[in-house]
Amino acid sequence: MSQSTEQPSERPAGRAVPTSADVARLAGVSRATVSYVLNNTSAVRISEPTRRRVREAAEELGYVPHAAARSLRAGHSRMVLLPTPHVQVGPLYSQFFNEFQWALRRLDYTVVQYGSVGLEAEEAARAWAELRPVAVVALGESRLTGQGVEILKRSGARAVITLGTERVEGAHALVMDQGRVGEAATAHLVETGRRRIGVVVPEEPGLAMFSGPRLEGARRAVAGTGATVVPLPLRYEEESANALAARWRALGLDGVFAYNDEYAMLLMRALQDADVAVPAETAVVGADDLLLGRLLRPRLSTVRIDMVIGRELAELVDRAVREPEAPPRTSDLMASRVVRRESS
Amino acid sequence: MSQSTEQPSERPAGRAVPTSADVARLAGVSRATVSYVLNNTSAVRISEPTRRRVREAAEELGYVPHAAARSLRAGHSRMVLLPTPHVQVGPLYSQFFNEFQWALRRLDYTVVQYGSVGLEAEEAARAWAELRPVAVVALGESRLTGQGVEILKRSGARAVITLGTERVEGAHALVMDQGRVGEAATAHLVETGRRRIGVVVPEEPGLAMFSGPRLEGARRAVAGTGATVVPLPLRYEEESANALAARWRALGLDGVFAYNDEYAMLLMRALQDADVAVPAETAVVGADDLLLGRLLRPRLSTVRIDMVIGRELAELVDRAVREPEAPPRTSDLMASRVVRRESS
């Protein structure tokens, strides 16, 4: 790349990106004045005619300030970084995320999702730190370590918050207690008299962070009740479900928590095709309370998950940013409750 | 919009963010040397002992370069901006996006999703331009205008690409021909002898960009065949579907394209509950080829949509960045084909 010193002859489009200096020149004022006008700084008084001239010049040139230069000078930004998950997320999650983003913007933050596919934990943290975000809200799935938190804080992040199943040293944590989902579903099955309870564990990679805790929760629910839990690996494919259904009677199960409504629908169809009566012979419970589950016959029982609303989380971020010295707190991100329909 | 000018700004942690100057001091070399070493610039020769001293100093301080300062100095960045949709996107789309991001990163681009909720078209474009991205890949839904493209290009963006249903002046366009989906489904219904064909139009806001073209496509499919198309507004709720099913016979429809598989499942259940025989009395076709559709009885016919793979789009972006002067091109993002099962 050759540098052009004065006359930018290499611009292909024939025009350089306008800066505040260009605006100043066109308006016949100093650059400082341009800055004052465009940020309408209250501490300095600029006459109305000058203000207008500056605004018109900016408009004419199509001037847009340079965010990087601005935050470099300011020494900080109001950028909140959300490492993008590379896992499939359900509609519940994506709605929550949208709400969260919207709320942060209301609080005058700039939300940036930034993917870091294929990087190791510490390396990813370093990549995020380069952007000098004021806060980082990371999914548990992004495998942020205590080391990573340290890197981020050292690079100026005033708040690091994890959304996940477990805490990370030094970071605020919003715990999604996935265990409660499995626990609620299984407790319900036990209460309605089921004794041998299957728990579907999806084989799809990336779901482990959800399925593991849900299985653990199920185990907690049966502890001391005499009922037992049987893990059931399952791929989200018809053949896999049919194979499972074929050996259903051999397994001797009278109830199943199917991970979520989609897996439940898949399994329920396979069971019915194999002449296993639902709920008479085997009760089925899903999770997420999808509309589609209500359309089945029998209607699918489910665990309804209510997530913290985005606005609440946004306010938590804002508080954490304003009080970086406050000790990391842990709180619940979601609540679960069983919705009983006909399949259990 | 009140600005919070109040600014804590005192470093509470007592330690500033380390810069390359700090590294230089600690290593006992100049800042230039630090820069050369850490970017291992090949044109300049630095002795191995010095290199090691610099690397160790950087490690000890936890130095992370400042991306903003870097790209300010460089005059450009390799950031690709993806305005975040605030519409619900299906799994098809989100998988495509992940793949796309991954491919861009392979090409050494930095992918940033940036939401601009609640801003008007031109204002949003200005906000994106502040980040000085080298390329912008916008969903049609983000309502990018020709004016917006102009702003972005003037701010240094070398490529602007829209993913949507229609072209935008000055931008490369990847057209999702939603019309073809409706056309394929409806043509199939006509070919199998249906004459009065309903087309479900979701009432949910944000889906209009898909449903409108699909309806138009359906109209194209019946043109000259003697068959007719009837738009059917529907909310994604059981009551809405039941109400529609109740007046089904009055409508005299013998076929329906239900927008997608989810709406199809909703409608099919309502039809069956209202004793409308599928497919004998009315044929039903969905779209997206969800697994769940295959579980219905009768199995749901659908339109399978194959999207351009992410890598392809990433290469298109790369080419557009490298040849900014090339005229905007338009190409297809997806292909549709009918998968006939039992419901039609």
Added chain:
DNA sequence: ACGCGTCACTGACACGTGTCACCCTCTCGC
């Protein structure tokens, strides 16, 4: 004439980085 205050504006620096043009010190060939 002078001091003082206000108004409207400007000059200059700092933010953190990359890179170009030098500079110094050796060594070698003759």
Added chain:
DNA sequence: GCGAGAGGGTGACACGTGTCAGTGACGCGT
């Protein structure tokens, strides 16, 4: 002895912005 060349580094500038301290002009009271 001395120029040539190479090895190993450094000084200084530029990128675009925000903001502090200052500056000239002007009005006003004495």
